Amino acid sequence: MSTRELVVLGTSSQTPTRHRNHNGYLLRWDGAGLLFDPGEGTQRQMILAGVAATDVNRILITHFHGDHCLGVPGVIQRASLDRVPHPVYAHFPASGAEYFARLRHASAYHETATVIAQPVRGPGVIARARFGRLEALPLDHPVEAYGYRLVEPDGRRMLPERLAAHGIAGPRVGELQQAGRLRVGGRTVTIEEVSEPRRGQRFAFVMDTRLCDGVYALADGADLLVIESTFLEEDARLAHEFGHLTAAQAGRVAGECGVRRLVLTHFSQRYTDPSAFAAEARRHYAGEIVVAEDLTRVPVPPRRRLAAET
Known part of the structure; x- marks a missing residue:
């Protein structure tokens, strides 16, 4: 039986906490492994979560702030140490190509794995594979940032x-x-x-951004939406200033876009009660909400018959 699930490796924002590592999310999709935003400590989190280097087929980086990319050296070096037999494709904003090159070769190591850099130079389809197509759309953050979307063909x-x-x-x-x-x-x-008719499933990954057209386009009809909710609505001014979303905004996006399962993550260390994020999003979204915790797994919702969809 095929596996479609999100393995949560880290859920903090800029500063990790005793209970939340920097970002890291592995999407298992029918034998393919897509690693999103590996922040500092991702290699260790992979070990704790039972994720092997051989499980990773693609690395997708939304932008080059440290909490979203400082785990790249460890992940890539581990791929060589374990002699990963398949190519690993890396997608990232083209403006950060120099950062990626530095991270990839941050220290000396014996390079045996094949890592293929594929910079994202604009919106659109960035890859087609047996699992479907990968799309990238620009987000609104102080540095160039893209969100990602996996779309399975209808069948x-x-x-x-x-x-x-x-x-x-x-x-x-x-x-x-x-x-x-x-x-x-x-x-x-x-x-x-x-x-x-069988509608193809959709997964969307939205990190650091203000509300923008790209957020809604990525989330549209997603079976599973992983979205940052760094701030609560009481700090909406700060969220906008620093280029982030609130939990309320994430909930509104999910509600308006027909999302089936909403995963909130990327929490500021200023908040101590995770349930507050779910409560705030719940005011705008009636579906299932998951407040992400490190080392947990979130399954992609099972298919629905097309006739039951609206």
Whole structure:
């Protein structure tokens, strides 16, 4: 059975705390591993979470503030130490290419892993892979920043009862999926007769930003939205000044964009009660809210039938 889940490696903002490491989020998606914003200490958090270097296929950096990238040296060096056999692609704002080069070669080591830098030079699709397409959209932060979105292609769900009614089973199901039609008992059965539309799943990752068009575009229809909520609404002025969101704003985005599961993270150390973030977001969003904690796992919600979606 395929696994689609978020492994939370760190949830603090600029300053880590005794209970919250700098950022780090691994999205497991059908055998692929996408590591977002590895902050300082990510390599150790991976060990504690049971994440191996071989689990990482892509590194995605939203921007080059330390709490989102200072873990890059350890992660990349560990990939070489463990002789990761597959290429690791790294996506990051093109304006920070020099920072990435410095982080990648922050110290001497024997380089055996293949790391392929793919700077993001503007909005749009940055990669296509078997899991779908990766998109990047600009955010509004004091330095260049991008949010990321994974979009699985739409497909079709085969309906066992209809397949059985037409006498289609075993390898012939695969033939029908490949060709779109199949000759059975003197007539042609089309795939539309034995299946229903299946909407591809979507994951969105939004870090340090003020509210902007990119936030809403990334979150639109997301099954799982990971979004910063650095401040509470009482400090909305500070949030805007420093280029961040409040929990209330994150909740409004989720509510307006039809998000199915909302993950709040990137908390300022000034707050001691994590439940306050959920309470604030709840005023604007009726769906499931997860206040992220280090080393926890958040599953991507199971699929819904297309007919049940609005």
